[in-house]
Amino acid sequence: MGDSEIQRWDRMYTKFGGPIPQRPVEDLAFSVARFIQNNGSFINYYMYHGGTNFDWTVIGLFIATSYDYDAPIDEYGLQREPKWGHLRDLHKAIKLCEPALVSTYPTVTWPSNNLQVHVFNSKSGCAAFLANYDTKSSATMTFQNMQYDLPPWFVSILPDCKNAVFNTARVHIREFEEEPFASEYCVEDSSDGQTGGLHCVSIAAAVGSVSGVVLDLKTCKPFKTSY
Secondary structure (H helix, E strand, O other), X not given: OOOOEEEEEOXXXXXXXXXXOOOOHHHHHHHHHHHHHXXXXXXXXXXXXXXXXXXXXXXXXXXOOEEOOOXXXXXXXXXXXXXXXXXXXXXXXHHHOHHHHOOXXXXXXXXXXXXXXXXXEEOOEEEEEEEEOXXXXXXXXXXXXXXXXXXXXXXXXXXXXXXXXXXXXXXXXXXOOOOOOOOOEEEEEXXXXXXXXXXXXXXXXXXXXXXXXXXXXXXXXXXXXXX
16 A cells, blocks of 8 residues: 655755756656555645745745746746646546546556556556656566557556556647736836836736736736736
8 A cells, every 4th residue: 555645846945056956847747656556645746836935034044035946837827838737637647547546456567677567457447557667778568468668767657558648758848828817917117107007918027027016907906016
């Protein structure tokens, strides 16, 4: 039986003068998939939405005020791709496995030293996780008379024990389908000492407008103060 809850870190703190830590989404998705295949049930991301520590609220000396954490949603509220989309697809795949995951414990087999198979098979359904733990070499696995290619450090999710709908190491680069905040806010620019210069901007542009005030587009009342 696996743990019921676990916390996954996107990265570590950012220090002044130091490198900006990052954790590849392939590795993050791999760790989550491994946890679920071992009968895990709850994932806590630290962080899923980045933020900012203002003034003296940072954790310690020489720690930057940015709490962005390379999170799937950054400190400005924007989706960070490909991390956001890859984790979204991961959890969609896990959701498809739900009938089998909550009905039984997995049967675990080791086709070879670095290859592992977890099968959740019950009256409610069948789901399988095919894993390659080798950090350098790809492998080919035969499972239920079908062949699957497994890249290094990889988990493949099969919600029906046949079709691989998600692969932790294969990331699809997506473009935004829309700018979710671009038409929802406007900025009153007071940099020239006058007011009334109202224009719509994206939230990213509003954050960069230090002297501006972000207003609710429907009411034109202050929504928040720009950073």
